Amino acid sequence: MSVGIVMLVHTALDRAEQAARHWAAGGCPVVIHCDKLVDNKTYNAFVTSLSDVPNVEFSTRYRCEWGTWGIVAATQVASEMMLNQFPFVRHVYLASGSCLPLRPVEELVEYLEERPRTDFIESATTADVPWTVGGLDHERFTLRFPFSWKRSRFWFDRYVQFQRTLRLKRKIPNGVIPHMGSQWWCLTRQTLSAILQDPDRPDYDKYFKQVWIPDESYFQTLSRQYSTNVESRSLTLSKFDFQGKPHIFYDDHLQLLRRSDCFVARKIWPHADRLYEAFLTDMAGAMKRTEPNPGKIDRIFAKAVERRTRGRPGLYMQSRFPNEDWENGVTAAPYCVFHGFSELFVNFESWLTKATGARVHGHLFAPDRAHFADGHETIHGAMSDSAISRNYNPGAFLTNLIWNTRGERQCFQFGPADNQKINWRISKDHNAQISVISGAWAVPLFKSNLNFIDIRKMAAELQKIENDHLKVLRSPFAKARVRIWSMAEFIEAPMEPLQGILDEIGPTQSRRLSEVPKMEDLAGFGQFLQNLKNQGMHPHLMGDFPVDRGTETTNKPPRKPYLVQ
Structure with missing residues (x-):
């Protein structure tokens, strides 16, 4: 049995090609979805560059915009192709073009073979999630969001306020308990196929098309319907700042990534040559075999977030300087x-x-x-x-x-x-x-x-x-x-x-x-x-x-x- 990699790509295609070759060299079939916003000339050159690699396929393209349904549709079509064309695949691992494997592919395959019926997907109810940013937790499931948060922020906010004023609410489908979590998961064939082949899928898709940021809730919710063994964690190391934006890893984060012991990390800066050279390597230069433990570096990220949001006592940041009483201590010492x-x-x-x-x-x-x-x-x-x-x-x-x-x-x-x-x-x-x-x-x-x-x-x-x-x-x-x-x-x-x-x-x-x-x-x-x-x-x-x-x-x-x- 093997692991299939579904890659969602929209930029830095040269790095995506490098990662796809690495996955394929490790024996993993790869299905790539390239954002429809990428022009045809660039896309065709990308396809040609990987034409010599076996078991690499390209799925139908969708327009992917943050917070919209397109990302889920792209994941669905790529996952369906993976399940149909590669019947020997037991687990499907969702990654992005900016994801970097930190450990040898063979270790990931062995790790998942030892857990053949375990789904790795971060999945928690809105009441248990403290990290939602933007003031929308349960409301993202009960209101409609026809406008893009990025391109039409004015109409997005006005329509949300309009629904709140009139107390308009959507009905959640029967038997569905909304869950949220990281977009990057690893599901078994049984669970993923059950989600994609569910007779009620048209109703679920219709409902989630109007949910805000559905890629963080669609699979996270429906996996609870079918999975027999969910580990609510992601095998991909992804960290976010206080604004909900992902941390970007650079060359000077090399030792930090090694300490995490995770299989995959995102988001990697496209020009981080040292990271790609260090991790896309053979078994001899790889990290030691151990259980993934991103918690080992959580303290460092927590300190970084605190430094960014609160600063040092008595040292004023530009973002807080004009605001009275926003400082972390008026002065630095007695x-x-x-x-x-x-x-x-x-x-x-x-x-x-x-x-x-x-x-x-x-x-x-x-x-x-x-x-x-x-x-x-x-x-x-x-x-x-x-x-x-x-x-x-x-x-x-x-x-x-x-x-x-x-x-x-x-x-x-x-x-x-x-x-x-x-x-x-x-x-x-x-x-x-x-x-x-x-x-x-x-x-x-x-x-x-x-x-x-x-x-x-x-x-x-x-x-x-x-x-x-x-x-x-x-x-x-x-x-x-x-x-x-x-x-x-x-x-x-x-x-x-x-x-x-x-x-x-x-x-x-x-x-x-x-x-x-x-x-x-x-x-x-x-x-x-x-x-x-x-x-x-x-x-x-x-x-x-x-x-x-x-x-x-x-x-x-x-x-x-x-x-x-």
């Missing part, structure tokens, strides 16, 4: 934002760098420029400190900074005088650790030498901006790790919050924090706030700050007694 710390402490950036080993920047979104650490004008990724280029897209500036410096914790200062367009992006980023001392923006104004009327005006504007920022940070949509202290609350006991911040960053030292960075001299700051109140501006973000409160009023440790002789 980072820290300090709001009000550089205003309250002297040389805070230097102290934090020494305490944590992180790279601590100044105000990256300051009006004049991006203040990179150590005064650099550029940073990794050729990122400039130019405020003009940064403000063109502040969100992309931040994500590029974190991506280009991943592996090193980044920290930067932020305040109400900075570019506020970054607020929502930071607050919705689970990688952000945001620490805020509200009202600390008033310290530089307090120490400035400006006219008080100008100070009052600036204070009112900065307080409004910071208040809006705090609302964003407290929003239910915020995902960042946010901690907010009022200025009065923070300077009351700065050691504990600073220790918590350093612990979260990851301290470089095991000992506890022994000293805080030097705080600005706040003598007279309480009176400054009172003066703002007296001028009609209410500075409420600093907390309850008494008029006589300042750094000089804090309790000083008692001097040690000494003896004078």
Whole structure:
């Protein structure tokens, strides 16, 4: 007994010829259906090129278009020719011109001879199929599809909507339970002949002509009617992406295909010379005998699909870039934002760098420029400190900074005088650790030498901006790790919050924090706030700050007694 190969061909006829010769050399008769869209001159040359190969026949040609009945009709006529002209064939294997045998033909023949009554066809009910793409699962069997999805997409969609609106449904033939699966199957003579010679075939054909993508449901459904032993799997390795399009295998997939241990793979790139040379070979150069196991490479394909659909955290793909919240993570790594710390402490950036080993920047979104650490004008990724280029897209500036410096914790200062367009992006980023001392923006104004009327005006504007920022940070949509202290609350006991911040960053030292960075001299700051109140501006973000409160009023440790002789 032998295996008959039915090939559906529409392009890359030179590769189809090569595959047909390989099948025939292995003792398998081949019946080829060539798409009617192929011009007669090309088709005749193809037939002539295989005229010297015995047991290769050509069937009546049909016009084959994706998702239409023509593919099923082509399979039917080629299968009928196979069964009629080659009575010794026990199994019929459906393949395409882009299919490539991965193992010697003799192994496939032996494998099927050991399973003489087993049909290999992927066949599952619509309720059990999670991979239908396009929003049509059971509806493809109950609606009519007279229009081509590819050529007449407008009318296809409108007619589907029309049927849904009027609740029009077709009746499924009695005894038929719709199943779906891969188009590429291997059926026994008994099952295939029963399908093709069924007295009710005209009714089944009439029904399936109006089914969407019938080549994935016709044989898959009817084989359940007649087969006594169905293995719901295909012997052909075919993988599909998230859009339902088949993966194409190239030369660099050689080792991947070897690991699958499958008999046949599709879709092979026509110019993959290395693959054709490696697999269309003799027994000595073929793969080892083993059970086909495409699951061995499913993990790789799953990762590829995830990479394509979700991408890498913090690295934006062109397909997702314009769409808010489509990213797989706003940024690539954790980072820290300090709001009000550089205003309250002297040389805070230097102290934090020494305490944590992180790279601590100044105000990256300051009006004049991006203040990179150590005064650099550029940073990794050729990122400039130019405020003009940064403000063109502040969100992309931040994500590029974190991506280009991943592996090193980044920290930067932020305040109400900075570019506020970054607020929502930071607050919705689970990688952000945001620490805020509200009202600390008033310290530089307090120490400035400006006219008080100008100070009052600036204070009112900065307080409004910071208040809006705090609302964003407290929003239910915020995902960042946010901690907010009022200025009065923070300077009351700065050691504990600073220790918590350093612990979260990851301290470089095991000992506890022994000293805080030097705080600005706040003598007279309480009176400054009172003066703002007296001028009609209410500075409420600093907390309850008494008029006589300042750094000089804090309790000083008692001097040690000494003896004078």
